[in-house]
Amino acid sequence: MTILTGNSVAGIDDQRNVNRKLMIALDVDGTLVDHDGHMSPDVRDAAKAVVADGHDVLIATGRSLNATLPVIEQIGMDRGYAVCSNGGVTLKLDPGLEDGYSIIHRATFDPAPALLALREQLPSAKYALEDEDGNFLSTERFQDASFGVEAVGVDFQTMLEATAVRVVVFSSENTAEEFSTAIRSIGLSGVTYSVGWTAWLDIAAAGVTKASALEQLRRRLGTQPHHTIAIGDGRNDIEMLTWAGRGVAMGQAPVEVLAVADEVTASVYDDGAALVLRSLL
Numbered sequence: 001m002t003i004l005t006g007n008s009v010a011g012i013d014d015q016r017n018v019n020r021k022l023m024i025a026l027d028v029d030g031t032l033v034d035h036d037g038h039m040s041p042d043v044r045d046a047a048k049a050v051v052a053d054g055h056d057v058l059i060a061t062g063r064s065l066n067a068t069l070p071v072i073e074q075i076g077m078d079r080g081y082a083v084c085s086n087g088g089v090t091l092k093l094d095p096g097l098e099d100g101y102s103i104i105h106r107a108t109f110d111p112a113p114a115l116l117a118l119r120e121q122l123p124s125a126k127y128a129l130e131d132e133d134g135n136f137l138s139t140e141r142f143q144d145a146s147f148g149v150e151a152v153g154v155d156f157q158t159m160l161e162a163t164a165v166r167v168v169v170f171s172s173e174n175t176a177e178e179f180s181t182a183i184r185s186i187g188l189s190g191v192t193y194s195v196g197w198t199a200w201l202d203i204a205a206a207g208v209t210k211a212s213a214l215e216q217l218r219r220r221l222g223t224q225p226h227h228t229i230a231i232g233d234g235r236n237d238i239e240m241l242t243w244a245g246r247g248v249a250m251g252q253a254p255v256e257v258l259a260v261a262d263e264v265t266a267s268v269y270d271d272g273a274a275l276v277l278r279s280l281l
Helices: 041-052 065-074 111-123 155-160 174-184 212-223 235-243 255-260 271-278
Strands: 021-024 056-060 080-084 087-092 101-106 126-131 136-138 164-171 190-193 201-204 227-234 246-249
Touching: 041 056, 041 271, 056 065, 056 212, 056 255, 065 087, 080 212, 087 212, 111 126, 111 155, 111 164, 111 174, 126 155, 126 246, 136 227, 174 190, 174 201, 190 235, 212 227, 212 235, 212 255, 227 271, 235 246, 235 255
Parallel strands: 021 056, 021 227, 056 080, 227 246
Antiparallel strands: 080 087, 087 101, 126 136, 126 164, 164 201, 190 201
């Protein structure tokens, strides 16, 4: 593993060939923005510079569509692709369209088996669900900035009957360790899931991750695997960092994320993403 600092530039063949077009996948929370949702000027300018340099820059985030669009605007992207909802939704950006984008893929699943199993083990947890139309349904007025829209309160039975793109589970009564232990004991099947920094769980369709969506886009773009780069910090970035030819973990990432990365950059509070992005210019 390489430790990336302000005085060293690591990467594919040490430095990229200026004639090569790279595919660069960027996580949002904990990577481009800090945990208060703030993007530093240095990160913004570095991301804009890489976009302007003509590379295929893609956002790859657990955020839902409406929470992702402001980040896309901040870094100057008006063309290309974005992966939202941990791979559940893929956007194509096109300034010629009325909304500036179109949804080219949604991966849906039946959430009922996972929800029922979770409810039995975590009866006091809060649940939210992104449906196939981009709406959010929630129990107990559960809201989060990553939803991008206000969730509509529904009863649990209504959630069981919905078709989901993303399910979120949050427990304010458990530590992250207790929550993780409960999730492991359930043995969720038929879905893909990742546990967050706190007692937070994201669930997607079986086999769907940021990496699975990015691989579809890599093939669409015709990019060689060794010309792919990804930067992330969360457990939901593990597959993406493994997928990339150059997988870079943020300095504050958990140990299991650091373990799969090719490189470690500085933390989000020290503009670690900017260090990596400037190494591509």
